[in-house]
Amino acid sequence: MKLIVTGAGGMLGQDVVTVATSVGHEVTALSHDDLDVTDPAAVERAVTRQRPGAVINCAAYTDVDGAEANESTASQVNAEGAGFVADAAHQVDAKVVYVSTDYVFDGSKREPYLETDETEPLQVYGRTKLAGERATSLANGRSFIIRSSWLFGPGGGNFVETMLRLGGEGKPVMVVHDQVGCPTYTGHLGAALVRLVDSAAYGIHHMAGSGSCSWYEFALEIFRRSELDANVLSSTTEMLGRPAERPANSALVSGREIPIKLPGWERGLSDYLERRALLQKTEAG
Numbered sequence: 001m002k003l004i005v006t007g008a009g010g011m012l013g014q015d016v017v018t019v020a021t022s023v024g025h026e027v028t029a030l031s032h033d034d035l036d037v038t039d040p041a042a043v044e045r046a047v048t049r050q051r052p053g054a055v056i057n058c059a060a061y062t063d064v065d066g067a068e069a070n071e072s073t074a075s076q077v078n079a080e081g082a083g084f085v086a087d088a089a090h091q092v093d094a095k096v097v098y099v100s101t102d103y104v105f106d107g108s109k110r111e112p113y114l115e116t117d118e119t120e121p122l123q124v125y126g127r128t129k130l131a132g133e134r135a136t137s138l139a140n141g142r143s144f145i146i147r148s149s150w151l152f153g154p155g156g157g158n159f160v161e162t163m164l165r166l167g168g169e170g171k172p173v174m175v176v177h178d179q180v181g182c183p184t185y186t187g188h189l190g191a192a193l194v195r196l197v198d199s200a201a202y203g204i205h206h207m208a209g210s211g212s213c214s215w216y217e218f219a220l221e222i223f224r225r226s227e228l229d230a231n232v233l234s235s236t237t238e239m240l241g242r243p244a245e246r247p248a249n250s251a252l253v254s255g256r257e258i259p260i261k262l263p264g265w266e267r268g269l270s271d272y273l274e275r276r277a278l279l280q281k282t283e284a285g
Protein backbone atom coordinates (compact mmCIF):
# COMPACT_ATOMS: atom_id res chain seq x y z
CA MET A 1 0.00 0.00 0.00
CA LYS A 2 1.05 3.61 -0.56
CA LEU A 3 1.42 5.28 2.84
CA ILE A 4 2.13 8.80 4.03
CA VAL A 5 3.59 9.20 7.51
CA THR A 6 3.40 12.70 9.02
CA GLY A 7 5.60 13.66 11.96
CA ALA A 8 8.01 11.09 10.52
CA GLY A 9 11.00 12.53 12.40
CA GLY A 10 9.49 11.81 15.84
CA MET A 11 10.01 8.69 17.98
CA LEU A 12 6.95 6.83 16.74
CA GLY A 13 7.10 8.28 13.23
CA GLN A 14 10.62 6.92 12.69
CA ASP A 15 9.60 3.42 13.74
CA VAL A 16 6.40 3.44 11.69
CA VAL A 17 8.45 4.37 8.61
CA THR A 18 11.02 1.63 9.32
CA VAL A 19 8.43 -1.11 9.86
CA ALA A 20 6.15 -0.07 6.97
CA THR A 21 9.10 0.04 4.57
CA SER A 22 10.40 -3.33 5.77
CA VAL A 23 7.08 -5.06 5.02
CA GLY A 24 6.99 -3.65 1.49
CA HIS A 25 4.74 -0.59 1.72
CA GLU A 26 5.62 2.38 -0.46
CA VAL A 27 6.22 5.03 2.20
CA THR A 28 6.41 8.81 1.92
CA ALA A 29 7.95 9.98 5.19
CA LEU A 30 7.15 13.63 5.92
CA SER A 31 8.94 15.23 8.85
CA HIS A 32 7.86 18.53 10.40
CA ASP A 33 10.25 20.32 8.01
CA ASP A 34 8.64 18.58 5.03
CA LEU A 35 5.04 19.20 6.05
CA ASP A 36 3.44 21.37 8.72
CA VAL A 37 0.08 19.76 9.52
CA THR A 38 -1.32 23.12 10.66
CA ASP A 39 -1.19 24.36 7.03
CA PRO A 40 -4.34 22.94 5.40
CA ALA A 41 -3.33 23.84 1.83
CA ALA A 42 0.07 22.18 2.24
CA VAL A 43 -1.53 19.07 3.76
CA GLU A 44 -4.02 18.84 0.91
CA ARG A 45 -1.24 19.28 -1.70
CA ALA A 46 0.96 16.60 -0.13
CA VAL A 47 -1.87 14.07 0.13
CA THR A 48 -3.36 14.79 -3.29
CA ARG A 49 0.08 14.49 -4.93
CA GLN A 50 0.70 11.01 -3.49
CA ARG A 51 -2.89 9.64 -3.42
CA PRO A 52 -1.98 7.14 -0.67
CA GLY A 53 -4.11 4.27 0.60
CA ALA A 54 -3.62 5.59 4.14
CA VAL A 55 -2.07 8.43 6.11
CA ILE A 56 -0.52 7.62 9.48
CA ASN A 57 -0.53 10.86 11.45
CA CYS A 58 2.32 10.82 13.98
CA ALA A 59 2.67 14.61 14.08
CA ALA A 60 1.90 16.10 17.47
CA TYR A 61 2.70 18.74 20.03
CA THR A 62 3.86 16.35 22.79
CA ASP A 63 5.25 18.64 25.51
CA VAL A 64 2.66 17.92 28.22
CA ASP A 65 3.89 20.66 30.59
CA GLY A 66 4.65 23.13 27.78
CA ALA A 67 1.07 22.82 26.50
CA GLU A 68 -0.24 24.50 29.66
CA ALA A 69 1.31 27.80 28.55
CA ASN A 70 0.96 27.14 24.81
CA GLU A 71 -2.60 25.95 24.44
CA SER A 72 -3.19 27.53 21.07
CA THR A 73 -0.10 25.92 19.46
CA ALA A 74 -0.90 22.54 21.01
CA SER A 75 -4.46 22.80 19.78
CA GLN A 76 -3.44 23.84 16.26
CA VAL A 77 -1.24 20.75 15.88
CA ASN A 78 -3.12 18.13 17.90
CA ALA A 79 -6.69 19.12 17.05
CA GLU A 80 -7.00 21.34 13.95
CA GLY A 81 -3.99 19.78 12.22
CA ALA A 82 -5.41 16.31 12.85
CA GLY A 83 -8.64 17.41 11.18
CA PHE A 84 -6.76 18.75 8.14
CA VAL A 85 -4.88 15.46 7.74
CA ALA A 86 -8.03 13.34 8.13
CA ASP A 87 -9.97 15.53 5.70
CA ALA A 88 -7.23 15.48 3.06
CA ALA A 89 -7.09 11.68 3.35
CA HIS A 90 -10.89 11.51 2.99
CA GLN A 91 -10.72 13.57 -0.21
CA VAL A 92 -8.56 10.93 -1.91
CA ASP A 93 -10.50 8.05 -0.31
CA ALA A 94 -7.62 7.14 2.01
CA LYS A 95 -7.79 5.75 5.53
CA VAL A 96 -6.27 7.75 8.37
CA VAL A 97 -4.57 6.77 11.62
CA TYR A 98 -4.52 9.27 14.51
CA VAL A 99 -2.31 8.49 17.50
CA SER A 100 -3.85 9.61 20.76
CA THR A 101 -3.01 9.23 24.42
CA ASP A 102 -3.84 7.72 27.79
CA TYR A 103 -4.01 11.32 29.06
CA VAL A 104 -7.58 11.61 27.74
CA PHE A 105 -8.55 9.89 31.03
CA ASP A 106 -8.65 11.45 34.51
CA GLY A 107 -7.00 8.46 36.21
CA SER A 108 -9.67 7.85 38.83
CA LYS A 109 -10.50 4.31 37.62
CA ARG A 110 -8.86 1.49 39.58
CA GLU A 111 -8.62 -0.95 36.64
CA PRO A 112 -7.03 -0.31 33.24
CA TYR A 113 -9.08 1.88 30.90
CA LEU A 114 -11.14 0.38 28.07
CA GLU A 115 -12.02 2.05 24.75
CA THR A 116 -15.59 2.50 26.02
CA ASP A 117 -14.63 4.33 29.24
CA GLU A 118 -15.56 7.95 29.67
CA THR A 119 -12.86 10.51 28.82
CA GLU A 120 -12.07 13.43 31.11
CA PRO A 121 -8.63 14.93 30.43
CA LEU A 122 -6.95 16.73 33.33
CA GLN A 123 -4.65 18.97 31.31
CA VAL A 124 -4.41 21.01 28.08
CA TYR A 125 -2.44 18.31 26.23
CA GLY A 126 -5.13 15.66 26.87
CA ARG A 127 -7.92 18.05 25.88
CA THR A 128 -6.21 18.90 22.57
CA LYS A 129 -5.62 15.20 21.84
CA LEU A 130 -9.25 14.36 22.57
CA ALA A 131 -10.28 17.18 20.23
CA GLY A 132 -7.93 15.63 17.63
CA GLU A 133 -9.66 12.25 18.02
CA ARG A 134 -13.01 13.90 17.37
CA ALA A 135 -11.77 16.02 14.45
CA THR A 136 -10.25 12.93 12.85
CA SER A 137 -13.32 10.73 13.11
CA LEU A 138 -15.64 13.55 12.01
CA ALA A 139 -13.59 14.26 8.88
CA ASN A 140 -12.95 10.67 7.82
CA GLY A 141 -15.25 7.67 8.25
CA ARG A 142 -12.33 5.33 7.69
CA SER A 143 -10.28 6.42 10.69
CA PHE A 144 -8.38 4.50 13.35
CA ILE A 145 -7.89 6.27 16.69
CA ILE A 146 -5.05 4.64 18.58
CA ARG A 147 -4.61 5.50 22.24
CA SER A 148 -1.17 4.60 23.52
CA SER A 149 0.96 5.59 26.50
CA TRP A 150 4.43 6.32 27.92
CA LEU A 151 6.27 5.91 24.60
CA PHE A 152 9.99 5.28 24.31
CA GLY A 153 11.82 4.95 21.03
CA PRO A 154 14.53 6.36 18.77
CA GLY A 155 15.69 9.96 18.93
CA GLY A 156 16.94 10.32 22.48
CA GLY A 157 14.28 12.36 24.26
CA ASN A 158 12.52 9.63 26.23
CA PHE A 159 12.25 8.45 29.84
CA VAL A 160 14.68 5.54 29.40
CA GLU A 161 17.38 7.86 28.05
CA THR A 162 16.72 10.42 30.80
CA MET A 163 17.09 7.73 33.48
CA LEU A 164 20.30 6.34 31.96
CA ARG A 165 21.79 9.83 31.74
CA LEU A 166 20.84 10.83 35.31
CA GLY A 167 21.85 7.42 36.70
CA GLY A 168 25.16 7.63 34.87
CA GLU A 169 25.90 10.99 36.51
CA GLY A 170 25.85 9.21 39.87
CA LYS A 171 23.36 11.60 41.51
CA PRO A 172 20.15 10.41 43.24
CA VAL A 173 17.23 10.16 40.83
CA MET A 174 13.73 11.12 42.06
CA VAL A 175 10.89 9.25 40.36
CA VAL A 176 7.17 9.26 41.13
CA HIS A 177 5.52 6.10 42.43
CA ASP A 178 1.92 7.37 42.34
CA GLN A 179 1.37 7.37 38.56
CA VAL A 180 0.71 4.01 36.92
CA GLY A 181 0.68 3.38 33.18
CA CYS A 182 1.89 1.14 30.35
CA PRO A 183 5.40 1.85 29.03
CA THR A 184 5.26 1.26 25.27
CA TYR A 185 8.15 0.64 22.88
CA THR A 186 7.57 2.47 19.59
CA GLY A 187 9.05 -0.47 17.66
CA HIS A 188 6.15 -2.63 18.93
CA LEU A 189 3.50 0.08 18.49
CA GLY A 190 4.77 0.93 15.00
CA ALA A 191 4.45 -2.73 13.94
CA ALA A 192 0.91 -2.89 15.35
CA LEU A 193 -0.14 0.28 13.50
CA VAL A 194 1.19 -1.05 10.23
CA ARG A 195 -0.81 -4.28 10.74
CA LEU A 196 -3.94 -2.37 11.67
CA VAL A 197 -3.89 -0.10 8.65
CA ASP A 198 -4.39 -3.12 6.39
CA SER A 199 -7.69 -3.87 8.17
CA ALA A 200 -11.12 -2.24 8.28
CA ALA A 201 -11.30 -2.21 12.10
CA TYR A 202 -12.08 1.51 12.28
CA GLY A 203 -12.70 3.36 15.53
CA ILE A 204 -10.87 3.56 18.84
CA HIS A 205 -8.15 1.06 19.79
CA HIS A 206 -6.18 0.92 23.02
CA MET A 207 -2.66 -0.23 22.17
CA ALA A 208 0.08 -0.08 24.75
CA GLY A 209 2.74 -2.37 26.18
CA SER A 210 1.00 -5.21 28.08
CA GLY A 211 1.04 -5.03 31.87
CA SER A 212 1.52 -1.84 33.86
CA CYS A 213 3.84 -0.26 36.41
CA SER A 214 4.61 3.06 38.10
CA TRP A 215 7.31 5.40 36.77
CA TYR A 216 9.34 4.38 39.85
CA GLU A 217 9.07 0.66 39.02
CA PHE A 218 9.90 1.44 35.39
CA ALA A 219 13.05 3.32 36.48
CA LEU A 220 14.16 0.42 38.73
CA GLU A 221 13.74 -2.00 35.83
CA ILE A 222 15.74 0.26 33.48
CA PHE A 223 18.66 0.33 35.94
CA ARG A 224 18.41 -3.40 36.72
CA ARG A 225 18.57 -4.36 33.05
CA SER A 226 21.34 -1.88 32.32
CA GLU A 227 23.31 -3.08 35.36
CA LEU A 228 23.60 0.52 36.54
CA ASP A 229 23.83 0.95 40.29
CA ALA A 230 21.72 4.13 40.58
CA ASN A 231 20.24 5.65 43.71
CA VAL A 232 16.50 5.86 42.85
CA LEU A 233 14.34 7.79 45.30
CA SER A 234 10.60 7.33 45.29
CA SER A 235 8.63 10.59 45.22
CA THR A 236 5.03 11.75 44.85
CA THR A 237 3.52 13.74 42.00
CA GLU A 238 2.83 16.58 44.44
CA MET A 239 6.52 16.75 45.44
CA LEU A 240 7.57 17.29 41.81
CA GLY A 241 5.04 20.13 41.26
CA ARG A 242 4.91 19.89 37.46
CA PRO A 243 2.76 22.47 35.59
CA ALA A 244 0.38 19.87 34.08
CA GLU A 245 -1.72 17.53 36.17
CA ARG A 246 -1.28 13.82 35.36
CA PRO A 247 -3.69 10.90 35.82
CA ALA A 248 -2.82 8.59 38.75
CA ASN A 249 -3.81 5.55 36.73
CA SER A 250 -3.67 5.65 32.95
CA ALA A 251 -3.09 1.97 32.20
CA LEU A 252 -4.83 0.93 28.97
CA VAL A 253 -6.30 -2.36 27.87
CA SER A 254 -8.41 -3.27 24.86
CA GLY A 255 -11.97 -4.53 25.20
CA ARG A 256 -12.18 -5.26 21.47
CA GLU A 257 -13.22 -8.71 20.35
CA ILE A 258 -10.07 -9.14 18.28
CA PRO A 259 -7.47 -6.75 19.76
CA ILE A 260 -3.97 -6.28 18.38
CA LYS A 261 -1.96 -6.96 21.53
CA LEU A 262 1.51 -5.53 22.07
CA PRO A 263 4.23 -7.49 23.88
CA GLY A 264 4.72 -6.77 27.59
CA TRP A 265 6.42 -3.51 28.56
CA GLU A 266 9.43 -5.40 30.00
CA ARG A 267 9.98 -7.02 26.61
CA GLY A 268 9.65 -3.56 25.02
CA LEU A 269 12.36 -2.31 27.34
CA SER A 270 14.74 -5.17 26.57
CA ASP A 271 14.18 -4.83 22.81
CA TYR A 272 14.88 -1.10 23.06
CA LEU A 273 18.03 -1.57 25.17
CA GLU A 274 19.30 -4.23 22.78
CA ARG A 275 18.76 -1.95 19.77
CA ARG A 276 20.46 0.92 21.62
CA ALA A 277 23.49 -1.24 22.43
CA LEU A 278 23.74 -2.32 18.78
CA LEU A 279 23.58 1.29 17.63
CA GLN A 280 26.30 2.33 20.08
CA LYS A 281 28.50 -0.53 18.86
CA THR A 282 27.99 0.50 15.23
CA GLU A 283 28.73 4.16 16.04
CA ALA A 284 31.90 3.17 17.87
CA GLY A 285 33.00 1.47 14.62
Ligand SMILES: NC(=O)c1ccc[n+]([C@@H]2O[C@H](COP(=O)([O-])OP(=O)(O)OC[C@H]3O[C@@H](n4cnc5c(N)ncnc54)[C@H](OP(=O)(O)O)[C@@H]3O)[C@@H](O)[C@H]2O)c1
Nearest residue numbers: 007009010011012032036037059060062101148149150151
Ligand atom coordinates in the same frame (compact mmCIF):
# COMPACT_ATOMS: atom_id res chain seq x y z
N1 LIG B 1 5.49 10.32 23.96
C1 LIG B 1 4.54 9.71 24.68
O1 LIG B 1 4.77 9.26 25.82
C2 LIG B 1 3.16 9.51 24.12
C3 LIG B 1 2.20 8.86 24.88
C4 LIG B 1 0.93 8.65 24.33
C5 LIG B 1 0.64 9.09 23.05
N2 LIG B 1 1.59 9.76 22.34
C6 LIG B 1 1.23 10.21 20.99
O2 LIG B 1 2.00 9.46 20.08
C7 LIG B 1 2.27 10.23 18.91
C8 LIG B 1 3.75 10.19 18.59
O3 LIG B 1 4.44 10.78 19.68
P1 LIG B 1 6.01 10.75 19.82
O4 LIG B 1 6.30 10.33 21.20
O5 LIG B 1 6.63 10.05 18.65
O6 LIG B 1 6.29 12.32 19.75
P2 LIG B 1 7.52 13.13 19.17
O7 LIG B 1 8.77 12.33 19.22
O8 LIG B 1 7.45 14.45 19.86
O9 LIG B 1 7.10 13.29 17.65
C9 LIG B 1 6.15 14.20 17.21
C10 LIG B 1 6.61 14.73 15.89
O10 LIG B 1 5.63 15.66 15.41
C11 LIG B 1 6.33 16.74 14.84
N3 LIG B 1 5.50 17.93 14.77
C12 LIG B 1 5.24 18.86 15.74
N4 LIG B 1 4.47 19.83 15.26
C13 LIG B 1 4.23 19.52 13.95
C14 LIG B 1 3.52 20.16 12.92
N5 LIG B 1 2.88 21.32 13.11
N6 LIG B 1 3.49 19.57 11.70
C15 LIG B 1 4.14 18.40 11.48
N7 LIG B 1 4.85 17.76 12.41
C16 LIG B 1 4.89 18.31 13.65
C17 LIG B 1 7.55 16.95 15.72
O11 LIG B 1 8.54 17.66 15.03
P3 LIG B 1 9.44 18.76 15.80
O12 LIG B 1 10.02 18.04 16.98
O13 LIG B 1 10.41 19.16 14.77
O14 LIG B 1 8.48 19.84 16.20
C18 LIG B 1 7.94 15.50 16.00
O15 LIG B 1 8.84 15.03 15.03
C19 LIG B 1 1.72 11.63 19.21
O16 LIG B 1 0.44 11.74 18.63
C20 LIG B 1 1.58 11.66 20.71
O17 LIG B 1 0.56 12.54 21.13
C21 LIG B 1 2.85 9.97 22.84
